Amino acid sequence: MPAPAKYNEVMSVIKRRIREGDYLVERIPGERRLxxxxxxxxxxxxxxVQNWLEExxxxxxxxxxxxxxxxxxxQINPAEVVLLYPAYPSSYLTQLRVIVTESAKRRGIALRPGQYVHWDEQALMDVVEQAKGTIVIPYGPSIPGRLLEQxxxxxxxxLDGDFADNGLPSVRxxxxxxxxxxxxxxxxLGHRRIDCLxxxxxxxxxxxxxxxxxxxxERRDCTGTLHDDPAPVFTDPTAVAYRLMSGIIERDEIDCTAFIGTTCPxxxxxxxxxxxADIEVGNDLSIAAVNLEPPAEYFCPSITGLMTPDLSEVLAECFDWFASARQWRGTRLLEPRKSNLFKGESxxxxGRATRRVNL
Known part of the structure; x- marks a missing residue:
């Protein structure tokens, strides 16, 4: 059997890219680049290209x-909704991508994930203009006014941010x-001094x-200190937290009984x-996180924090809006009904052991 002509292979590449929504996140290249x-x-x-033009x-x-x-x-119902998220490794972002993709799939929507590095990328402008709807997970720097207008x-x-006051439907x-x-x-558990990390x-x-x-x-008449050392954008906050906590321990500055991290890292x-430092977390000192990332519940010790909530209802509102010709209706700030607290070993x-750390 003769091998398929090379132009047929190129035609297959173009067709696959169309179906998967690649050309929502980038322009169709010309013949030379192709x-x-x-x-x-x-x-x-x-x-x-000529064959596809004729057909x-x-x-x-x-x-x-x-x-x-x-x-x-x-004819083919290609991906027309895009999920854009920051281009750095994160189990949390991966988890959100899976949640959004599965939610879209349940509603018969083909979704195209894509990444961005900064707010001034032309691709961001192109995507929101071409897609029927776009879900954006923001990152550190403020979104420029010109992009907000776009x-x-x-x-x-x-997703995972509140820009309702800027006129954008937002899922918190x-x-x-x-x-x-x-x-x-x-x-x-008896903690009255809880520091924030x-x-x-x-x-x-x-x-x-x-x-x-x-x-x-203030409301609970408790005390605590903020230990704030933001990691640079697109770097690992886990390593920064390790260095920050190591410094606190070395300087003998632990005067609380519990820490809460703003994030799991x-x-x-x-x-x-x-x-x-031979400090037993969960016994000598308690450490929790506002939200957990997989697989925090399987760590030793397992970490206390909020599990990622069921987002199906709030995402459904976004998908329905994308599929309609109407303007957004109702409140722009959406929140899931609840998020379960995982009570880990951390x-x-x-007790007596906790007080020993503070001596």
Whole structure:
């Protein structure tokens, strides 16, 4: 059997990319770039494109730019909703990607994940203009006003952040009541001095968590110190937390009975530092996190914190909006009904061993 012509292979590549939504996050390349990407000659790539033009899979504008033919889009139902998230390794981001993808799949929506490095990427502008809807997970630096305007002009929802005052539907994962639940758990164990440990790059959500901790301390007549050393963007906050906690231990500055990390990496780094200092977490000192990341519940000790909530209902509102021709209706700030508190081994009752750490 003769081998398939190379232009057929290129045609298959183009078709797969269309179906998977690749051309939502980047433009369809011209023949020269397509030839480079697929390892064929320019003429082979040109023939592949020409065949798809004739079969009305692609359309070429007067400018020469290629685009998926509208009729072909209707036939194959390609990915038309995009999830954009920061391009750095994170089990938390991976978990959110899986949650959003599975939620979209249950509703028969093909979703295209994509990453970005900074807010000034042209790809961000292109994606929100081409997609039927875009879910954006923000990162540290504030979103520039010009990009916010672009988001408002298209169907963009924010996940894990509150930009409702900027006119954007926003899904906030953890309510104030749920975050206070972690602190209340420590309080019920007898802790009255609870320090806060933050190594996450500062953003509105991290600021909100610190503010909730401070207001809870005042209301409960408790005390605590903020240990704040934000990691640079796209770096690991776990390593920073380890160094921060190691320094606190070396300087003999532990005068609390419990720490709460604004994120799970803060708790993980702190626990490692305690282990190396022969401090038994959960007995000598309690450490919790506002939210957990997999597989924190399987660590030794397992970590106390909020489990990622069920997001199906709030995501469904976003998907319904993407599929409609209407404007957003109702409140722009969405929160899941609850987030379960996992009571791990990293927190324990205040007792004789705990007081020994403070001597």
């Amino acid at each position: 030839a480079e990407e697929t390892g064929v000659s320019y003429m082979t790539a040109r023939r592949a 009305k899979v692609l359309i070429r504008h007067e400018s020469g730019a290629l685009e998926v033919h509208p009729d072909y889009n209707e 988001f408002r002009s298209n169907k963009v929802a924010i 994962l953890f309510s104030e009541v749920c975050i206070e639940g972690v602190l209340e758990h420590c309080y019920q 933050n190594t996450q790059n500062r953003n509105p959500e991290i600021d909100r968590r610190i503010d909730i901790w401070q207001r809870w301390l 803060a708790a993980v780094g702190a626990i490692r530092a305690c282990y190396e 927190t324990g009752k205040v």
